[in-house]
Amino acid sequence: MHTTHDIKNLLDIQDPNITFSxxxxxxxxxxxxxxxxISATLTYTPTHCAVCGMxxxxxxxxxxxxxxxxxxLPLTGMHRTFLLLKKRFFCKRCSCTFVxxxxxxxxxxxxxxxxKARVTxxxxxxxxxx
Numbered sequence: 001m002h003t004t005h006d007i008k009n010l011l012d013i014q015d016p017n018i019t020f021s022x023x024x025x026x027x028x029x030x031x032x033x034x035x036x037x038i039s040a041t042l043t044y045t046p047t048h049c050a051v052c053g054m055x056x057x058x059x060x061x062x063x064x065x066x067x068x069x070x071x072x073l074p075l076t077g078m079h080r081t082f083l084l085l086k087k088r089f090f091c092k093r094c095s096c097t098f099v100x101x102x103x104x105x106x107x108x109x110x111x112x113x114x115x116k117a118r119v120t121x122x123x124x125x126x127x128x129x130x
Contacts, residue, residue, distance in 0.1 A: 003020050003021065003022050003024070004018075004019045004020045007020045007024070007025075007038065007040075008020075010076070011038070011073060011076070011081075011083075012114060013104055014103065014104075015042070015102045015103050015104055017042055017043060017044040017100070017102065018040050018041070018042050018085070018102065018104070019040060019041050019043075020038070020039070020040050021039070021041075024038055024039045024040065025037070025038050025039075026038075026039070027079070030080070030082075033079075033080065034079050035079055035080045035081065035082060036076060036077075036079050036080070036081045036082070037082050037084055038073075038081065038082070038083050038084065039084045039086075040083060040084070040085050040086070041066075041085070041086045041087070042085050042086065042087040042100045042102050043063060043087070043100060044100065046061050046089055046100070048061070049061050049089075049091035049093065049094060049096070049098065050089075050098040050101075051091060051094055051096040051098050052091060052093060052094035052096065054091065054093045054094070059092075060091065060092050060093050061089050061090070061091050061092070062089065062090055062092070063088070063089060063090075064088050064089055064090030064097055065088055066086035066087070066088055067086070067087060067088040067097075067099055068084050068085065068086050069084075069085045069087065069099070069105075069110060070082050070083075070084055070110060071083040071084075071085055071104070071105050071110055071111070071112050072110060072111045072112060072115050073112050073114065073115060074112070074114050074115050074118050083104075083112070085102070085105075087099050087100035087102075088100070
C-alpha cells in the first residue's frame with residue numbers, strides 16, 4: 001500500500017482504482033532515449049457493460065486478463081515517463097471485452113490529461129497574443 005500511495009503522490013494521480021506494486025518502475029531505452037516506465041493496474045467493479053449497457057449482476061462483468069495501455073505522463077526528472085496501465089473487462093452477456101476507464105486519461109487517448117494541461121500552459125506562455 002505504501003508503494004501505491006507514494007507513487008500516486010509523486011505523479012499526482014488521484015484515481016483510487018489504480019494500484020502499483022513494488023519494483024514497478026523500470027528505466028530503459030525507447031527509440032534511442034532513456035525513459036521511465038511505471039507499471040500499474042486499474043481495476044474496479046463496473047456497474048454495467050460499456051458495450052451492451054447491461055447491469056453487472058451476479059458477476060456478469062468480470063476482469064479478463066489485461067490489456068496494457070501506454071499512457072504518456074509529464075516528465076519526472078529528466079526522462080520521458082510512461083504509465084503502463086493494465087485494464088480490461090469481459091461481459092458474459094454480450095461476449096465483448098472493454099477497457100476500464102480512469103480520470104487520468106480520456107477514452108481512446110494515450111496522453112494523460114496532466115500532460116495535455118501542461119502542453120496547453122506552455123503554449124499559452126510562449127504565445128501571449130492568443
